[in-house]
Amino acid sequence: MKRRTKIIAVAAAFLIIAGATGSAVASGEGADGVSAARTVQREAAALTGTAKLYRPAGDDITFSFDAHLAEQDRQDPMKATGTFRFSHYKGDWGGYAKVKVDCLATGGKVAVVSGVVVETDVKEFRKARVGVTVHDDAAGDRLGYTWMTADPQKDKVPPCVSGAPFEKVEEGTGDFEVTPWEFVYPTE
Template sequence: MNRRTKIAALAAAALITAGAAGSAVASGDGRGGDREAAALTGSAKIYRVASDDITFSFDAHLAAKDNMNPEAATGTFRFSHYKNGKGGYAVVKVDCLVTGGKVATVTGKVIETDLDVFRDHRVGVSVHDLGKHDRLGYSWVTQDPERGDVPPCHTPAPFEKTKAGTGDFKVLPWQPEYPTE
């Protein structure tokens, strides 16, 4: 075989091997098991013209065994909003996660906060994973927590822009299994 043919053959073999490895990782969890059913991870700051410092971070997961039960999701998410030294934060225990394509909706109950309006309430956030231009929305823009909780996995569309260079949301699409008959 001439040198060019050998190089082409080696390159083709490397591409085939890499493609097979990538498919194996995509279909599993990287440890030989099923991949989780859905996930939302990452963090970003919200873009505001004013000097607001608004941050959201997510670590929400739906296990493969719970694929048809989004309310079995686990994890937490956190948000904070500060301006001129005033504001607060909340940590939320996830109680529902639904994803579709690059969009996720997650809700949970506030378990830690220094903002009385959120204490012991369910809140929700939506995320659109757009690479460097992620977006998100949050339930308290349309529903005041003092009037009651949002239902599990309900929240407004992702209407806010993330601050340039801060969005690293990753959405793992949910693949529900429906009966074939």
């Protein structure tokens, strides 16, 4: 009888502890008593993903994005962080660039990101600011960029400026994700 009472007491204690822990988790409180909402960083805007551009001649053109605007910087898209990369190769010709993000603005499923090239093997892009526009569309992602109309060596591209998304993404390669930015308008 004593053994049965101990088993019931241990089981009851376990259920009470499990219930208390479940209540804390459900209320957004972690085991350490800190609110889970405070530990999760919500983003005001983001652009992530990789895709290849469609080129019938067989060019290998790839863009990858990892750009973010933190919630506390919601009102200032020029506080965006992250990088993006692009490369263009065909046969033994080509090059790449890595860009440090300096601005990110999104609206719906469209994102404009800009930054300064921090690594490249193409002299025209060294230390140039470039911009890219992405349209995250279920019917087929699209992309545009500043160097279609601006010379990276002599034209100064302002932050968060790019061309219309005129390029088609190769079918099956686009996995862009745009987190829409919502500007908070002053009420006074």
